[in-house]
Amino acid sequence: MTHSKIQETRRRQIMDALTRCLLKKPFNQTSIKDIAAAAGINHGMLHYYYKSKEDILLNYIEFVIDHYKTIFEEWMASKTPDFQNPEDMLRACLDFAYHRITSDRDLSKIFIEFQELAIYNPKIKKKLRKAYSEWIETVQILLTENCKEEASVPHISAGLVAFSEGISLISIILDKNDVEIEGLFKVFQEQFIQYFMKNITR
Amino acid sequence: MTHSKIQETRRRQIMDALTRCLLKKPFNQTSIKDIAAAAGINHGMLHYYYKSKEDILLNYIEFVIDHYKTIFEEWMASKTPDFQNPEDMLRACLDFAYHRITSDRDLSKIFIEFQELAIYNPKIKKKLRKAYSEWIETVQILLTENCKEEASVPHISAGLVAFSEGISLISIILDKNDVEIEGLFKVFQEQFIQYFMKNITR
Amino acid sequence: MTHSKIQETRRRQIMDALTRCLLKKPFNQTSIKDIAAAAGINHGMLHYYYKSKEDILLNYIEFVIDHYKTIFEEWMASKTPDFQNPEDMLRACLDFAYHRITSDRDLSKIFIEFQELAIYNPKIKKKLRKAYSEWIETVQILLTENCKEEASVPHISAGLVAFSEGISLISIILDKNDVEIEGLFKVFQEQFIQYFMKNITR
Amino acid sequence: MTHSKIQETRRRQIMDALTRCLLKKPFNQTSIKDIAAAAGINHGMLHYYYKSKEDILLNYIEFVIDHYKTIFEEWMASKTPDFQNPEDMLRACLDFAYHRITSDRDLSKIFIEFQELAIYNPKIKKKLRKAYSEWIETVQILLTENCKEEASVPHISAGLVAFSEGISLISIILDKNDVEIEGLFKVFQEQFIQYFMKNITR
DNA sequence: CATGAATGAGTTTTCATTCAT
């Protein structure tokens, strides 16, 4: 039992506090005291639960990634039996990814922060690389299951993820409202599905 | 003429120094003295030429954007007469954007830094929004010139820019080598061109 | 009996732990948690057994001094009947002092630490003063028993102790190996014994 | 010109301030702000002139050692022609060493602090080792000049330095007044001179 | 007796900014 009940609670408080902080200020300008205040606990405790500010960040990145991976997996588990054909499944997955991830502005901001941190910090880069690799792989698996021509699947998977990240970035920077962004996304989504159904589906 | 020759030189030295700095450390961890040292000038001078650290950053962002805008415009001016048909032009433009912008790893890093700064700083966000808007608009103009069905052009333009940004991000995070990324890019580029030629070109 | 068996054990564990700690870091940089970890007990307990960090130190100094006093006394008790003449006894005592105290590098380090602590802390200074006084007195008693000219005995005793401390310091700082230091010590030891036998022995 | 006039002044102020601080508190309990306050300058400046607290200390140790080396050398230069015979010279040197170094209680305290710091810090140990080596060497040179039997000179030199350090330590710990300590020192000094004149002088 | 969560004062260090020279 390395972590007691109270430890779990505190660690979760700190993670949630950091989310709130990162929506206001970049990590480098967020002080340990800021996080502690947001969590409603003494700043000394942050060093009791994590060995450094970087350690908080590394744990936080894992926390966020795991959180969304879990959400996706739970959704997949609940939906899988429902799909009648590849097109339905693809459309549902893209819808889910869009509504729960790409269009979540808070999440997008936090990921843009992660990306910047990754550029300058190899440890963070490694974590992010793993997350994106897994995401691309998940897409690949989904596509391969319904694919007769496998050669282009890896490129298509990576491209979809890149496009998704690009959309989320552009929607943040341009401050487009959700309707416009959804329209933009849908155009490409439909295009992609049609292309995929025509050329690749078995 | 408020700026003498020496002033122009100094300001340019500072901008170039900041580029070198940003490839090593994020802006928030880059000190005025770091920039001054990289520029080979006294740190006190940075406050003579710019009124604050933020002011340096705002000028720098404009400097970078202008720099690449100029490069693109010069290239366009030099190429325009050569194109025989829309397809050639589209392919050339996408090639240029890819080779000079999307695949320039240093530039990509600096833009990821800008994006993060923009999230938390409205002034920076405004500058970046303007840059991306103009970029999308440029693409729109290029497409519209050869287009019979204009309705989807705005979406396609924004999508192309988003995709381009997504690719550059993914290539940085995944540390993919240039060949892999180019392959990925080309698949979509070709797809896009074919789609565009079939449905939209007049 | 205020101290139960377990209490004695714990207190001894703490003292031994501090010895190990002081060979790595100065007392001021040794934390309560360091000592607790070295002792294999909970850091909260240190405040149960001792009222403060300083209290631990004061007890430790007494512990170390008593320890070595006991060793010397036991040795003396075991040896006394053996000596045939003053010269034998003197030589044996100096040998013992050298091999068990002066040349014990760990002990020397710990005493250098004590000396520094004593300079700035009157309570510690008092304890150390008492220890050195008693040591000098012991030497005095040994010398007086065999002395016809008592006047210079106090000076000689203090001088022997000072010399012994000086040797141990120099051997630590110069990192001389044991052989060199023993040679240095022996030269003076022999000189001293000859001088003492010639002028002072009754 | 790496150091301007003001730099020299400030650096000297800081060194002098540290002397005052070390007479009150050990180095580890002396904060950067304490030293700055004692020097009458802003604490930020200490990091302008020295790159860390340890750097201040290392410079300080060199400063103190150089200071006393200079004093000794100047004295030697002024005295050398006066000595008629080895005995006069030896006595004068030992007198000087005693009155200006061994019996200087402030200096003794500071050296006890250095010794403790040296035990735990290799860089400091190296500096102190060099200082003691040079001191022993100086004594050796003085003795060798007047010596017919050189074999024991190294031991005697090291022994004299060790004894001197031992005396200064004991006088601090026992809080003996100067008269008593001088008496103690003189007994050995006389003994040493007589021994040296009889056996070793050429 | 034992544990470990909690507190808060204190430490070194960094740095944008100012300004006298």
Place this chain on the structure above:
DNA sequence: GATGAATGAAAACTCATTCAT
């Protein structure tokens, strides 16, 4: 224009001590 000394606020981190369980 140019230099670099000076300021002071703020940062991350440490730790003796307390105390509820």
